[in-house]
Amino acid sequence: MNVNVNRVLDEIRAQVGTESLINSCSGEGCRVYMDGIPPERVVIDVEDEFDSRKMTEKRCDRLLFFIDTDDNNLVAAPIELKSGKAEQSEVTEKLQNSLRFTASIVPRAMALTTVYRPILFEGRGIKWINPKGTKQLNVNFRGNKLRIRVGRCGKDENLVRALSEPD
Secondary structure, three states, rough: OHHHHHHHHHHHHOOOHHEEEEEOOEEEEEEOOOOOOOOOOOEEEEEHHHOOOOOOOOOEEEEEEEOOOOOOOEEEEEHHHHOOOOOOOHHHHHHHHHHHHHHHOOOOOOOOOOEOOOEEEEOOOEEEEOOOOOOOEEEEEEEEEEEEEEHHHEOOOHHHHHHHOOO
């Protein structure tokens, strides 16, 4: 393994409280399978981290970082977990706020490009603001529209599938 991978992930770990570092993206009644994700990764309980920083805005549940060695990218994936039905406006607000936080803890000086991949895992579908409109979730981040990838709670390989969806 590349020492640079450890250094980058260690720098991210150093940005958050140790009590916020966890091993899995599962929670909130939603199972997320970590198969296919490199074992060298950082998973943050965002609720816990925001509470410890006394940050009150809406936020997602998990934040996953790992190095995609094939493309030499740092993957930063804020993850919203909804075991029931997800509301479009709530999901986009939580992931939008969480992307800003995510960017604030990414190490500045590194030889990697950061790729942001917001994800929603839902258990019973999405409640759309405009049911007849486009069925796609997006957030605005740094002047770009990012598509929120959607996966199903408890479905085999749900995380790796969501991450591998095309932009």
